Structure formats: C-alpha cells, structure tokens
Amino acid sequence: MPITKHRSRTLRKVYVKTPGGRTTTHFRKRKPASAKCSKCGAVLKGVPRERPYKMMTMAKTMKRPERPYGGVLCSRCMRVAIKEKARA
C-alpha cells in the first residue's frame, strides 16, 4: 500500500526504470491541459504541454508555430481567416 499522500490521484504516476533493473513508480505533478484552437477547439500542434516553469525556460520559437496566429488558431482556421481578410 502506498503512503497516504500518494493514494489520492492528485499526482500522476510515472514508471521509471532504475539502473538496477527494477521499475519503480515516481509521483509527479500533473501536466496542464493541451492548447486548443480558439475557433474550432482542435488540439494545437507544435505547442508543448508543459508546466509553466518549464515553459519559461523554453525559447519563444519552441512554444508555438512561427506563423501569424501561431499558438492561437490551428492552421486550417488561420487559412480561412486570412482568406476572408484578403477577399474583403
């Protein structure tokens, strides 16, 4: 039986293989929800799902795609938006 604080599911389990060959369970904090497109709600690709302290250490180019509306809209919605803008 794990110790009382590990019985709740506030922490996620990570199985780690030790150098001795055993597999042990480590308890880590849960990751935040993945980034979603603000228009269609699809999961955004190229946006990492990490805790804020890790996001702070990452470079800006690693955190979202390098295009207009990158990290906000998915590529499909961005294309539609730009087309509408061009036609108007």
Add this chain to the structure above:
Amino acid sequence: MLNQIGRICVKIAGRDAGKKCVIVDVLENNLVLIDGQTRRRKCNIMHLEPLNEMIELDKGASHEEVVKEFKKLGVEVKETKKKASADKPAKTRDVKAAQKTEAKKEKKKPSKDNTKKKKTK
C-alpha cells in the same frame, strides 16, 4: 487564368502567411515562383489566395522590378539588408610580444644551466 504571371496573391500558409506576393514564373503543374513581401521562392498554388489585381511583369522578373511595381500599388516591401561578409581575421604576429617572450626564455635557460653547473662543481 488565375495563375498567370503578374497575378497578385496573398500567401495563406507558413511563416509568410498574410503577406502579398506576385507570381513571377509558372514552373510546373501546381508550382509557381513568387516574389514580393514574401521571400522569393517556389510555392504551391494551393498555398496562395489570388486577388483581382494584376501587374505587368516579364517572365522571371527580378526582385528589384517587383519591388518597383509594388511601390506603385502602394504595397510596402521590407528590404532586408544583406550583411557584408566580414574578412577573416588575418593572423598578425605581434613582434614586440614575441620578442619579450623569447627574451624571457633566453634568460631562464642560462640560469638553469648555471645551477646545474654549480651542483656538478
């Protein structure tokens, strides 16, 4: 014809998305050469949104000509300054410093010899 030479388009994919460009050359079935606010590059037709405007351009017109025509339309093109390639740092021998180090070496050597000689004596 939508994909004619001289047709102004808006790029809708990639990091140049939302920027205006002109078709400079038609390469293959779906490929065209574009230039303007974007980089001069090959581009799939599916990644372009053609506009009503047209420009009179020769096939394979240079970037400068495209910029000129864009200025007439009132579309600004950001000019990227090319960095002048710096010369390699030439190896210059510091004569004075070299002389000093040599002098030091010469001073040290005889002193060691002297000590040895003294011991031997």
